[in-house]
Each structure stands twice: as structure tokens, then as C-alpha cells.
Amino acid sequence: MQASSSSTAGVVVAREPSFLQRQGEVIGFVIMVVALIVAPFFTYPLFLMQAMCFALFACAFNLLIGYVGLLSFGHALYFGWASYLAAHAAKVWGFNPEFAILTGTLTAAVCGFLAGSLAIRRQGIYFAMITLALAQMMYFVALRMKFTGGEDGIQAVPRGKLFGFIDLSNDTTMYIFVMVVFLAGFLLIYRIIHSPFGEVLKAIRENEPRAISLGYKTDRYKLIAFVLSATLAGVAGSTKAITLQIASLTDVNWPMSGEVVLMTLVGGLGTIFGPVVGAFVILAMQFKLSSVGEWVLVIQGVIFVSCVLLFRRGIVGEIAALFKR
Template sequence: MMTLLGISPQLLFGQLLIGLINGVFYAMMSLGVAIIFGMLRIGNFVHGAQYMLGAFGAWYLLNLPDLFPSLGLPSLNYWWALVLVPFGVALIGALMERLFIRKVYELEHAYGLLLTVGLAMLIEGLFNVRYGAAGQQYNIPEALKGGVNLGFMFMPYYRLWVIVAGILVCVATWYAIERTRLGAYLRAATENPDLVRAFGINVPRMLMLTYAFGVGLAGLAGVMAAPIYQVSPQMGHSIIITIFAVVVIGGMGSISGAIYTGLMLGVIEGLTKVFWPQASTTVIFVIMVLVLIFRPAGLFGRETVAAHAADMSTARPDSILENGRLWMAILAIGGTIVPFFIYPVFGMKILCLALFACAYNLIFGYVGLLAFGHAAFYGSSAYVAAFTAASWGFPTELAILSGVAMATLLGAIFGWLAIRRQGLYFAMITLALAQLVYFYAIQASWTHGEDGIQSVPRGYVFGVINLNDPMAMYFFVLAVFLIGFGVIYRIVHSPFGQVLKSIRENEPRAISLGYSTDRFKLIAFTLSAMLAGLAGGTKAIVFQIASLADLYFQTSADALLMTLIGGVGTLLGPIVGAIIVVTIQTELATLGSWVIVVQGAAFVVCVLFLRKGVVGTLEDWLSARVERKRIAAGGGAPVVERSSH
């Protein structure tokens, strides 16, 4: 039968073997993520970097004599690495938990995810600086070289070892957490730490060890992966998004779900490579979408009562920095003057990314939903605008509107799928959905793969204004930005915007007042996608190219970083953040991977020390100054406002 289908048994079973091996790594990695999320409520995005540390740790031990020739150290083989490296990565994880992760336990869960994103960028960026994109070779240990011919396929001993050992590790971990007293203490410590302390147990130490154990699993997976895949700084980054998709499918925090789903999806991915190779990179994300439609909590997850949206806003409505009409005039005047002092291209890049960040801030800052997939709207609009302008000859304004329409449609679909979940669930769902768009763009013929759509004509505005003139192009982009900024200001200060703020601050109360909060959030998400599309389509015309970088996860991270640096939920914050981030990227462009290191450090600093951002901090300073003047003028003690919720 397989021969009739044109598929040889060797190909089928070979791909099944590869799928099972991938499934083992998915299961081990997902298990660590599920443990950390289930016990600590931290979406550990740095897990991929810790997996990479495991692989590099094995490579370091094997090459000790070459790395440190003056010390006379012996080379430690795979078996030593299998014992020492997971322990070493766990120690690094414990230190990381003590210095960084512990500081966000009491904060909104989004902060933990943002912190680990920054730590991942920092670690992977440093390894990129040192090793570049080239991978390091790690040979299979002598005892596991060779294999056995099963007749229908050749089974390498090392791959058989990975399958058996990986499954045993997963089962042992599940048993320790679900069936032992220690596991019961761990679960109790996360649900009722005061009660556990009453039994004389050091809860902070237990949480630190839990994080270290989850990280150690990633290190172990990295050691086992080193002889199969090249040891490279990108190996963790390429797998972590898939891992979070696996965890979402299995059910966030479900230990058994992580194991079963990881193994199952690895096999499905292997079979897809046999029957439909082009879909193998997206099949996991397609399954995730289908699961979320019919079972939002995942296959093995349990429905929980949704918490209200995260209130991370730093804005003070009475601040002069929130006077949209005033700042519209200032931005128009300042924007008109700027191109005479800086390169117009630099100014246009700031304007496009500032509009993108403002669009992101609409959903994150004013609704409280942490999304990780806005690159899909920005990039899809860029591709559609570039294609319609270059291939169909659309006028510039119509090409941009075509991109905006595509982004709006995607926003409505993504929102409908994701809006039923909140917090980390919502972030992971939007990230995985964005990956679907990214993988589609890689394979579609009209997007031209890695080359992108180039030589996009700028054309004429209304058939009159020639946008090939840099100054004309700049003022067109300034007009687009001001329109987008004005729309956002109008949304935020409308009755609709007031409802969004009430949802952010106390969703149960908004529901009790009769508002359909899911509908309001869906509309806001779609509007945010539309404005992100406006920024993306304009960018494609400005730089005359649409590329995979527009759809890549890093683009979503840039929007998030700009919002954080400037001030979440502030009118001017995303603009200030865009100016800072674009300036840093431009100044450090010649330093390559150091840009990622700096951006990762900026994430960490913002989450730990500057959560209100530049504008939010400035608003606090101005408010305190006004209050001091009022008191000095005899206004009495400051009035403490009572919380309305």
C-alpha cells in the first residue's frame, strides 16, 4: 500500500523515528515549562536559552583541553556531561531565580513572561556575539555509535537511547510530582504558602529548587540533543515557540499533558513530512488552533475562572502628557521641522515604528492584554501592500489600504480564537498564531521566500505627489502617523475607550454592569491589528521591501520593548520608546548581535526597575511636584483617593 502511494517503508519509518525523537525533546522541554508554569505561574520563555546552555555545556566539557590549554584539564565525554551539565544548568537557573525571577512572583504574570523574554535575548545574544551563526560539532559517544538493521529501517543506537532515556525521565518526573509527598508539598506551596510554612518548610527555597529542576530538564535535553543537532546559539530560539505551542495544546501547567502532547505532536510532525512536507513546519500550530476552538483549556488542561485583564497602565489622565490635542499639534510642528536636522529615512523609520508601538499599546496598555503576535499584522500588511503595488500596479494609497484590510481580517480571526483566554494563555496563543503566518510566508511563492518582495514602487499620492522625492515621502509618512495617532487618541477618550479601561482595571465589575467584555476586547484587538497594518503597509512603501523580518517574532518583541521603555498605557510612551529603540538599533547596527544583547538588557531593566517607563516616571515626577506646590501653598495634606474596586 505504501509503495502504491509512492512512499517507501524506509522513508515512512525513518521519518517516524525522527518524529519520535523530536517528540521526546518536545516532551522533556514542555515538561520543564509546564512544571515552572504550574508551580510558579511563570511563563519561562528563557527555557530555550537554557536548553542551548545544556548543549554548549556538553561541548565545553568535551573541548576543555582546547579551550583552556594552560590549565591542563582533561576532556570530559558525553557520559560526564549527562551528569554534570544538567546540574550546572540547574545551578544557573537557581541563581537566575534568586536574582531575577523571584522579584516578579507577586506582580502581574505578564511581568514574569516579559522578564524571561529579556533574559533569553540577553543569553542568546551573548552566545551569538561569541560564536555567530556557525554551529559546533558534537560527536556521538563511541558506545552508542552504529545501529541495528530491522529490515524495514536502520535504527541508530544513539537515537534509540534518546527515545528510551527521554521517556524514562518524563515518567520519573511525572511520578515525583504527582505521586510523592515532595510533589504534594510543591503543589501546596504554590496554592497556600502560609499553610506550608506552618509545617516548617522553607517555601522560597522550595520554589527556587522547583525552578532549578525545570531548568535542569532543559539542560538535560540540550545534552541529549547535542550529538543529533548542531550546537548553536539559535538552537533554543528555534524550538521555544514550538514548545509553548505544545504546552498550550496539552494545557498550560498540565504535567501529563506536556508528556503526551509532546510525544504525539512529534510523531504527527514526522508523518506530515512524509505525506505533505510543506506543512510539517506548521502542523503543530494548525492543531493548536483546532484544539483552542473546541477546547480552549487544552487537551489535558482544566477550565479555570478567568482573572481580569492585567492593569499595567502607568498613565495619569489629568497629566499634561496625556493631553492628546496638545501633543497632536506639538508632534505635527515638531515632525515638520525634524527632517531638516536628521536624515528623512531615519525619521520615517521612527514614525512607522512609533505608530506600530502605539497600535500595540492600544491592546496592551489600555485593555491589559499581553499579545505576542503583532508582527503578523505588521508583516502581512507589508507583504500585501508590497505585492499589490509591485505586481498589480495599485496606487500607493490603495496598496497600503489593501495591507490594512488584510491586517484587520487577521486581527479579527486571531482575536476570535484567542480572546477567550487571558494572561499567559492569550500571549502564547497569539504568538503561535503569528508563527502560522510566518511559516506561510516562507513557503508561499508570491512572497519570494527569504528574498522577500523587493523594488516596491513608491508611486504617487492621488496621482500627483511623487513619493520618490525623500521629503515628499517623509511628509506623507508624517501624515499617516498623525492620522493613526489621532485615531488612537479618539478611541481611548471615547465612551468605548472608557469601557476598555474599566475592563482592564476590573473585568468582573464591567461584566456585572452588563458589558459584553469579550466583544469589547475583540473590537479593540481588531482595531489594534488594523493600525499595526497601517504602520506595516506604510513601511513597505517607504523602504520598498517586505521581508520575513517583518513577520518574525523579534518584530513583536520590538513593539513590546518600545511600549515598555516609553510607558505602558501612556499616550506618548510608545513614541518615546520608538525613538529610543530605533536610535539604539541605528547606533549599534555595526555591532551585530550586540543589538539583541542591549535589547534583552533593556527588557530586564524595564521589568525590574523601570516598570512605569520614561513617560510614566515623568508623569509621577510632575504629579509629585504639583502636589508639593499645592501643600506649600497651604492646600493641606494630599487627598487619598479610595479605590472604586
């Protein structure tokens, strides 16, 4: 066991990010924060709040696929059901926004644990298909249950008062709150990635049999990563429901799972800032091309194929590779 620990320590030291990489990440984070602060002066705050929610969703998904190598086609389950429970808690139960978001987040964590316990028994395409099947099953549950509102969803969700005295009905206050939630989630994911736990996840992604030979129970690590990813997706879904004041079937349907895959690949799979950039690019494109109707899906498809064929690292991945060269 001692030999295994020393071998693992060697792997972790070898994978420590360089000083220049850390410096680049710090600069990137500062630029992102400054951009989020000044952005409301140039575009709609509601659009930016929605984009930050989806950026956190994409970052949560990237934690699973980019650093563990597990492709989930059912992440809409955690995003959507967290959205429903947060909206229901705020509107029907009268919870303050922080408790409504906590309710949705706990719902996503429980769903993630149950789904992950089943899905991690298989690998590759079988894992992906199990996650998709579970998500679609819960989609039909959402369609039939009364509290979800069926095809109408839960509308007119009150934003309420944060901690009982901070009124979130004001867009500026709500924007600051969403930005804090997004940055907190982003920093948490960054810490996970650069922790010893994160190094084990990367080792599992690169060579699972070797990680097993070093004494790690990889299924346990994959389940923890799955639950963390689902929980953070739940934070994003809950915050989105309070921000946009609606939870609908769109949040839990399979195209939402496909959209978060697209955001991650366009931005840069396995990069810390890639999902954020991808989320803003895809949502901005949808916003600008809303007048073309269903053709926006065709345009998204073309962009997806182009990224896969020409920019396999994604936007941030290609920029990072350019600076390395």
C-alpha cells in the first residue's frame, strides 16, 4: 500500500500545472470577472444571467466528461428536476430563494446518486445510453405529474427576498446574486480539478486499469464525480428557475442534454474556461438568430460539425494550444 501511495504521489506531482499555466488561469479568471461586471452596460442583464446559469451547467457537465471521461446524455435530468423543485418550493411552499435553490440542488444530488449508481456499472456507449434512458423516463414523469404543470410548466415563480431582506425583483440585485453563484460554482469546480481527488479522476480518464492497480476503487471515485456534476447542474437549474421565473419541460427534455454537450465541445472539452465560452457563444447565437426559427438548429448543427472536424480542441483549447506553440 505504501508503494502504491508513493507511485500515486509521483503521478500527482507530474501532473501539477506549471507556474505559467496557473498564471494564465488567474489572468483568465480576472478577465472573466471584469467582463461580467461591465457586460450589463452593453447588453441585456437577463440574457447574461441566463448565460451564466448555462455556463455553470456546462462546467458541471465538463467536470464529468472532460476530467473523468464519462459521456452523459442525460444531464437535463438534474438541471430540469432541480429547476422544477426550486420553482415549486418558491411558488407553492413560499421558500426564500436560497432555500428554494437548496431544495432543487438536493433534488439533483439525490437523482445523481441514484442514476450514477446504475450508470457507472457500464462504460462507453452503454453508460451514455443508460443516462439517456433514465433522463427520458424522468421527462415523462415530469410530463404526467400535476405539480410540474405538464406542458405549461411552473410559471410566475417569485424571486422573493434573499435572506429575508435582499429584494431580488430588482434586476441589478438579481444579476449580482447570479454572478456570485456562478463564480462560486466555477471556483469550486476549479478546486476539485486541481485537488488530489481531481488528479485521481484524470488518472481514471487516462488509464483506469492502471488506477485500479494502484489501489483506487475507481467506481467510487466515478460515482462521487457523477454526484458532484449532477449537484452543480442542479445549482444551475435552480438558479435559472428563480432568475427566469419559469420551469418547463424544455429544461428536462433530451435536447437540453444535447445543448450542454454542444456548449462544452464548442468552448473546449477538458478546459476550465471552455464551457463558459461555449455557453455564451451558443446562447448569443440563439438570441441573435431567434428570427430564423427552427433554422437555428441547422446552424447549430453546422457549427458543431465544423468544431469537431476543424477545431477539435474547441475555442479555448485552440487558443491555449496557440499560446503553447
